[in-house]
Amino acid sequence: MTSLLEVSGATVRKGERALLEDVSLRVAPGDFVAVVGPNGAGKTTLMRVALGLQRPDAGRVTLNGRDVGALSPRERAAFLAWLPQRVQVSEPITALEHVAAARYRFTESHRRSEEAALVALARVQAEALASRPITELSGGEQQRVAVAALLAQEAPLVLLDEPANFLDPAQQLELYALVGQMWRSGLGVLCITHDINVLAHAMHAGTEGRIRVLGLSKGRVAFESHYDAPDLGEHLGRVFSVRMRGVEVENRRVFVGMSLERGE
Secondary structure, eight states: OOOOEEEEEEEEEETTEEEEEEEEEEEOTTOEEEEEOOTTSSHHHHHHHHHTSSOOSEEEEEETTEEGGGSOHHHHHTTEEEEOSSOOOOSOOBHHHHHHHTTTTSOOOHHHHHHHHHHHHHHTTOGGGTTSBGGGSOHHHHHHHHHHHHHHHTOSEEEEESTTTTSOHHHHHHHHHHHHHHHHTTOEEEEEESOGGGGGGGOOTTOGGGEEEEEEETTEEEEEEETTOTTHHHHHHHHHTSEEEEEEETTEEEEEEEOOOTTO
């Protein structure tokens, strides 16, 4: 059965303020959906709703037609894997133990979990980190191990919440290259970001049109487009309240923000 995450008319309120207002999206294996917007636009609230961590005041979130909030953690883990902004690990477990723990939904031996974890670490070229305490790894190494955990979980859909927020530019490039590999392997990706340009590192030539971009502003959907759309810069500019121009850099499309001219 094809796994399908569907958010339908989700609304979340905090007092009189709407954190989300009638937001809808669909993600299936092979899709790449990027949700962009400034701070306070509702991106993280949308992620929490999609994961079933927060119930919307109106609307529905379903996985294959089942309410995501009604699924047990094991059932949900069979469909959704999540990479937060920062991996929070306080115990000095090894990278191998951390990745193996991502397979908790499987009924299997500890040895089998570790074998699968080693394969996942190798896929992200992190097998050398297997025996090291995760608390001693750099931020980039921790995120690489976290991606291995996503792979070890073997969920068809992966949700990423600003995963490069605390990484330096080289680590950001490396992380999004790994995200691109996951996407091209057939996984569905829902990626929350405030920086549209990091997506360029997940692409290969000719794949730009396959990345859907949904812009949020003040909790509402401001636009829906694709990364290669000629007017994407205009849409982004309105959401971020700047002028945005798309330019080609080494055969990649990136967007440059400029201040609004007087009177705009």
